[in-house]
Structure formats: C-alpha cells, structure tokens
Amino acid sequence: MIRADTVKRAIAGHSWLGLVSGALMYLICLSGSLLVFSSEIEQWEQPDAPIVNPSYFDAAAAETTFNSVLGNSLDLTPHMYLVLPTYESPRARIASENESWFLYPNGEIAQKERVFWSSMLRDLHYFLHLPESWGMVLVSSLGAILVGLIITGLFAHPSILRDAFALRLNKSSQLQETDIHNRLSVWAAPFHLTIAVTGAFFGLALPTLAIIAEAEFAGDQQAVIETVYGTDPPVELNQGPIAVNAILQQMPVLAGDGETFLLTVHEAESEKRFVGVSVQHKDSMIYSENYLFSTAGDFIRTDGWKDGGVGKKVLYSIYRLHFGNFSGYWVKVAYLVLGLALTVVAASGVNVWLAKRRVEDGLSDLWAGVVWGSPLALTISASVGFWLDFGLTAVFWLVLCAACCLALCLRDVVRFRSLARRLNALGLIVLLMIQMLLFGKDALRSAALIVNQIVFGLLAGLVLVEAAHIRLSRRRVKPSVA
C-alpha cells in the first residue's frame, strides 16, 4: 500500500514533469506515430515512381548504370547506395548521401526522388528541427523523462486496479480527461516504456560512448566505434567496377532466405572501395546483417550482427523495436495505434492539469492551439510538399504558430477545438484530393493506397468526433425532476 503523502508527491511530480515536457513530448509522439509508416510515406510522396518487382529486377543492367554513376566524380559521396527492390518497398534507387534517383526495371535512371515532407517529419521526430547534435540529445532526454513520467504516474495512481476499465466520460471534464489519460497510459505502459528506452538510446548513445571513450579508450572515440562496428576490411587498392550482379548472385547462398535490400559502396571517393550488402532476416530483430565484398565480388566476411553476442544484437535491434519495423503491416498498425494513444496521453495529461484549475484562460487556448495546430500543420505542409522543394519546416511552424494565435484570439477553447477539427478534416480531404488529382490510379496502389487509407481513417475519426460534439451541444440539458 502506498502512503497518501507519497501519492500526493507523485501526483505533483508527475504534473510538473508532464508540464515541463508536455508540448515537446506531444510533437515527438505525433511525428513518431506517423513515422512508423515512413517507408510507405516516402512511396506515397511519389506514387508514380517506377515499380520494380524484386523477382524481375535486372541486376546486370543496374550494375552498368550504378558503375556509370560511380564513374562520375561530381556525384560521389563517401557512401554510394544501390537500394534494391523488396516486396514491402518495390522500388530500386541509386543514391548518394545527398540525392537519390529511381531506376526503371530495365536498370535505366528514372526521376529524382522527392521525399521532402517525410524528411521534414523525420527531422521533427529526431531533432525537433533543432541543430542535429543537441536536438537529438534533447529528444533522447525526453525518452528518459518519459520513463520518469511512467514511474511517477504509476505511483500517482493508487486506484489502478479499481479503475482498470473505468471510462467515465459523462461526469466532469476533469474526470473525462483523467480517465482517458489513465486508461490509455496504464494498459500500454510496458509498450510505452519500451518506446521510451529505445527512443532515448539514439541520442544518448553518442554522449555515453564519449564517456566510455574517455574512461576506457584514452579519449579515442574511433576505437569505441570500431569495437562496436568492427574495422574496415583490408582490401587491395582497386578502382575497378562494382560487380553488382556477381555479388547479388551469391546472396541466396550466403544469406539463405534473408531479404537483400541495400548495396553500399564504402569509401566510394577513395581507392579503398569495398561493398557492403545489407540483408534483413525475418527471424531476427536486428536491423540487418551486412555481408562485405571486394569490388570484384569476392566475399570477405560479415559484420557479425546476426551471429554476434547479445550486446551486438541488442544494439542493432533498437531501431526496428522502436519503429515497429518487423512482422509486416499489422504490427505497424498496432504501433501507429499505440503511438497515437501515447500522443493522446501527452495531450490529455496537460488537459487534466488545466481542468483541475477550474478556469479557462489563455493557457488553455494556447495548449489547444498546440494540440490541434500540430496535425493541421503536418497536413498543410504535406499538401504543399507536392510542389515545394524547400521550406516545409517553415510551413509547419508557421501554421502551428497561426493555430496558436487563432486560439488565443478566439478566447473560446470549445469553439476553437471544433473549428480546428473541421480545418483538420478539410486538410485531410484536400490531401486526398491532391493525391487523386496528381497521381490518379497510382494513388490507389501499393504503399500509396495504405497511406491514403490511413488518411481516410483519420478523416473518418475526426468527422465522427465532431459529429458527436455537434450532437451533444445541440441537446439541451434536461431539467431535473426534483
């Protein structure tokens, strides 16, 4: 039994931690939920890109094209990629660290890849659009804060069993928000803890490695990285063409039923080139096993992720575990739902604090502006992203600021929420229409269809919620019999 004063302090601490991190946590959860479908969103941004069936991919033709790109020193970056088609992402690309071009099934170069909105979304989730180095540390620190929130939240909830299935939406707005907050957070707490720890890993790994380097490797960070990732394989100085076809033909023997999805030329700008082929194994959580080859196609070794020790496997499993990138679409849908639940938890947590004050003021307006303005900003930036090649980050923040200003000017939270729901619904309708008008049938196939179905699902949800609010507001309060 937890003592009453402990519960009281846990509630106060939980509120304080939630208020400190609320808005940032909300943005990270919202963007992270959508990023579960990052591969599909990238395809949705350009549904007219050539589709390449993995079974009919012409590796010999791709080899010629890839080598001609590698021969052009103007396009070269230290790493050059040949992205191979898979059943989940049936597209082939040649990419540098800066740009990417699609390939036709016959290996010829097609249009340039445009993934500006998904890049903006990724930057929002990873760095909150701040400079990368400390933006990532800030976002990762929020993972640790989420761990703190989960622990204080559990201590703050002594009636956790008594309220396990309680959802009282008909009493007061405070109880309404509290029940939504608690039911979504308590049941999904183990999942949210997993997301918090794996999320904190990305940004805290580098500072932690710096401490390890100082403590164990006399400040040599490269030595730490080599301990984890291994050293580059010894290769003969070679500027010969990359034997893509010969390498890929070896993969079924080397990798069994693993899915080969990427061929990377390392040290592409130097004479010490070598090739890494990444293979995803369905029976393992690790992101990939990397098979290293010489440019002539001689197999050197693997990076040893799949058959390595526990530590290696853990380090290389974090990404897939965090983004739900395993076991296909149903896991992704579940991650989306539970991620959106965490987003609602972040929003409702602040709503509980606002409702407890029993007054509405500018803070209530501002928070409503952040909560409803963020999805609107994402929708509008996605819509203009089909034409704009730059400035989507500015569009996002401008729309968010405009939504906050509108909420502050209206001075009526209920009216603003209703207006924002309608604007969000309108934004989603416009987004679907743009997809249909720009891409026609292409918008209704493979990954584009999946994302458009999600957009339609969100639209339907918004319409239902708004309809319910309209119905409630039109009903008069019945006078009591007494």
Add this chain to the structure above:
Amino acid sequence: MLVFIAWLFAASAVLLAFCLWRRLLDLRFAAAWLMLLLSMSFLFFGLAYQPVFAAVYVFLVTPSLAWIFVAYAGTFPTTALTRSKRTATDWVPRNVAGNLAKFFWVIVFSGLASILSVVAVCNLLPWSPIDRMALMVVAGPLVWGMVSAWMLIQQWSWRQPAFLTVIGLSAFMMLIR
C-alpha cells in the same frame, strides 16, 4: 495456429481481468491466474516467433484488447459538459527560480549522475566491451528516469542533491582514475 492460441490466451487474460473488475467472478489467486494466462500467451507467441518478438506482441495485443473492454464499459455523455469559468491569464509562472532549480536537479543533474554511475558500474562487469556498452546505453535512460522519479516522489530536501552529487562524483573519480 500457435499465434491464434497466443491471441486466445491474451484475450482470456483480459476477459478474466474484466470479469473480476465487474465482480462477475470471484477467484482465489486471481493475479496468479492472470499472470499464468499472459505467460501462456507469451509462450505461444515465443514458439511461433522468438522471445523478443513475443514480448512485443504481448505488449501490443494486451492493451489493444483491453481498450475494447474499456470502451464497452465506458459511460458516454448525453449532454455537453459544464464548462469552466473564463478568467484573465496569469502568463508568468510563480516561483520561476525554484522551478529552474528543480529542473536542473531533477532532469539535468540526475541525468548526468545516472549516466556516469551506469557507465562506472557497468565497467566493473566481467563482460566483453560490447556487451557492457549495450547495457550502458539501455540502462542509462532507464536509471535516469528512475532517479528523476525518485527525486520527485521524495520529500524535497538537500539530502537528495547531496546523495546524487556523491554518487556522480564517485562515478566520475572511478572513471578518470
């Protein structure tokens, strides 16, 4: 088939929890039965895939099923709820300095002390460097979150910052020695 059985066990666990909550059932050692059902779900997911996947599936399936029951048991409003009174906004939070100090101790300093301590303690383990590093980067944020929560839940006094300072400095000394 194994996945179906795993789903069935998870659904049974949630259904049992719901029946107990509604007092439709009175069962001795109810918590043990619930744990057993969830463990069986984990076991069958593990047989179908692998333990890591199984744990995630149980984490995904259980809340998804529980929320269906939550929605079923929910009471929904029939009229619009009473709104709070509108007041002027007090934009400047009270006790800014106190909150900043709290932010420094609870978030920044506890983070630093936690990461240093985790690295120092993990270094003592007789494991390979890569296994120790994996533990450090996973345990680091977990310990940070726990320490922050501990500082918030405790009665605030000088003892907590002092304790953290001692721990952090000891870890630091151990790392640079």
